[in-house]
Amino acid sequence: MKNKYRVLVVEDEPKAREQLVGMLGQFEDFSDIFEAGSLKEAQRICESEDLDLAFCDVMLPDGMSLDWIAQRGKIDFELIFITSHQDFATKAFRLAALDYLLKPLDKEEFRTAVLRFLTKKDKKNSQIEQLIHNLKSPKEQTKIALPTLHGYLFVEIRQIVRCESDNTYTNFFLKDGKKLLVSRTLKDVEQLLEDFGFCRVHNSHLINMDYVEEYLKGEGGQVKLSDGTHVDVSRRRKEEFLGQLKKW
Template structure:
């Protein structure tokens, strides 16, 4: 199941927690990657984390929700307005929100809003999708999260329900997410599921050799054998990314 990254923005902490719990329980397609109690904090996290959807309250200190949207030069996400004030409905539509939910939140209305978010992403044209390829990924760990540039990731390796992420600066991140979740959310024109246990960044391949029926050598020196069933798809993906001489 494909998941969509969300940031919850609300100046009231109980409201943020309640919505996060409801999304986790009733909307498994949504993965809450962060929350924010102010527009200033939210803007920093939106730029760093590149979410697919914002669940946005309107009335907040300093900047309100609509001011936050106006302050962003790039809006590569859907917005769901979540507020206790019914009078913001028309303004929400004008601001480009895909839906508008009144507090207290009704489960059915939340699920309908999530459905609209998914439909919006699924109906985007190839041109729009390519323009919205994320540049960063957020890796959540016990003490917080790390924000990495996608271009810095060399490969990912499955370890049961965990994944090891290897980067060009020789760091390794141990993430409590299965490899399949990375496959569903990373741009497929750059990252390739070479093996049941490996996803590689095609831009970090150093060499291909016919050894052992076909092996790629990554820029960190790792050697990964290519399964026969994946060879044709691998070569096709590589041809799209490079010029062969």
């Protein structure tokens, strides 16, 4: 027998809330759908109901859902955030590998988020904790959630020396010598790390500028990193790399 899940929709705009409830109604997997227009209402429902999933608008009349979640402590249901601000905290959501949806809601993106929830068995408590950490901490302390076969491994960004493409996967090479194979493309990784001093020097290579020891001239050239690795610089990316190197 298929599992039935109980879901909460926290959204202060009546039309947006109605749309969300209607979209959820298209799935047979949800037995109960609760609605809240404020954090106070959401808190009341959470205290009386056993939830499996919550859709939370980031900004609500009585506060921010992120602060409310941080204050709750343990979260025993999964979360999908909703925001109308494309730049607002989206980097933090991606770094913690949490789902978020932008307004106006796209039906396909919504469906993908729901299906991702339905196929997952693990809870996101550690990801929620990491999200709050990322939002409140300076960049050098921020961690990234790396999807592994067993769940997620949280790694300090400053410990990443370089990343190398392996088709649809990416190898992460860390300062302590560890190598991690992660199910993300190098393009995805580049988008996550572009604000943290990383530079794409080749179609296959992304490097942490903090670990650059030497640049060897050539058609594209080579970069020597502090772990002794030599990484080729492509002709197409040489100018961008040299420009970033001067700033660094």
